[in-house]
Amino acid sequence: MPELKKKIAVLGAGNMGAALIGGILKAGVTSREHLRATTRSEAHAREVAERFSIRVTAGGNRAAVEFADLVILAVKPTTLPSVVEEVRDLLREDQILLSLAASLPIALIERIAAANMPVFRAMPNIPVVVEEGATAVSCNSRASAADRDLVEGIFRAVGVVCFVDEENMDAVTALSGSGPAYIYMVIEAMIAGGLKMGLSREISTKLAEQTVLGAAKLVRETGLHPAVLRDQVITPGGVTIAAIHELERHGLRAMLISAVETATNHSRNKTRAVIEKLGH
Ligand SMILES: NC(=O)c1ccc[n+]([C@@H]2O[C@H](COP(=O)([O-])OP(=O)(O)OC[C@H]3O[C@@H](n4cnc5c(N)ncnc54)[C@H](OP(=O)(O)O)[C@@H]3O)[C@@H](O)[C@H]2O)c1
Incomplete structure (x- = not known):
């Protein structure tokens, strides 16, 4: 399975980020060695590292991005622009960017990232923490079928997932x-x-x-x-x-x-x- 080789970085292992880490490991989307995460505080980094037995650093977003094939942006929407700016010069066209941030359109993330790369935007809901989430996903035209399969696999590990046109994301936010x-x-x-x-x-x-x-x-x-x-x-x-x-x-x-x-x-x-x- 090629997915097992994918390296994934979760920037911001809070409620959503940690739930996805749990799902990714449980479903075998990738291995512990291929999964890294970041937080803001040292104490939280230690807690997440102990919980999942993966490498978690406070800060360290640049190293995590350099390591990853798929970068999951799981920080708050207000923090996301500064985090993307922090790692912008490291982003590669062969990486995938996946944002969970509510209200932030793909075009805006593309503009901040300034890289020709596949960008996904997902709207999960909180029952992902018990693997019963409902997630809707949109992506830009650079996403391949394999990229879509990878992202779909992550959210399927924590519930149900469907792809929608981005213009429907506000209705998705309101419904699920x-x-x-x-x-x-x-x-x-x-x-x-x-x-x-x-x-x-x-x-x-x-x-x-x-x-x-x-x-x-x-x-x-x-x-x-x-x-x-x-x-x-x-x-x-x-x-x-x-x-x-x-x-x-x-x-x-x-x-x-x-x-x-x-x-x-x-x-x-x-x-x-x-x-x-x-x-x-
Ligand atoms: N919760 C929901 O129901 C829900 C639903 C749909 C979408 N979302 C989206 O999911 C994203 C995360 O939400 P959440 O509820 O999981 O928030 P959260 O629990 O507050 O998690 C945010 C995480 O980001 C970390 N962080 C902050 N600044 C950072 C930085 N500069 N570098 C690395 N990590 C940093 C925080 O670290 P510390 O813990 O150390 O402070 C925290 O772990 C948001 O964009 C939100 O819109 C959430």
């Missing part, structure tokens, strides 16, 4: 990037409903979290539209339809549709503001 927060609110409210009706905290939590997990799994495994599955749970004159009537009265679906629409517009505005601020 921020989506876990919406579902946490649903779980939180279902737990509260159980508590209100006298169930213990432990039982309410266990039942609510598994209900969300199980319902999502059923959507995936049956391939049925959620409305069909919902209809299957309804008995005429029964308990579920009484609850659904209440949810419809309060506009649950309209609320979620509006949330994704508002978040998409917010993300578009943020992207525009970033381009104005960092664009040359």
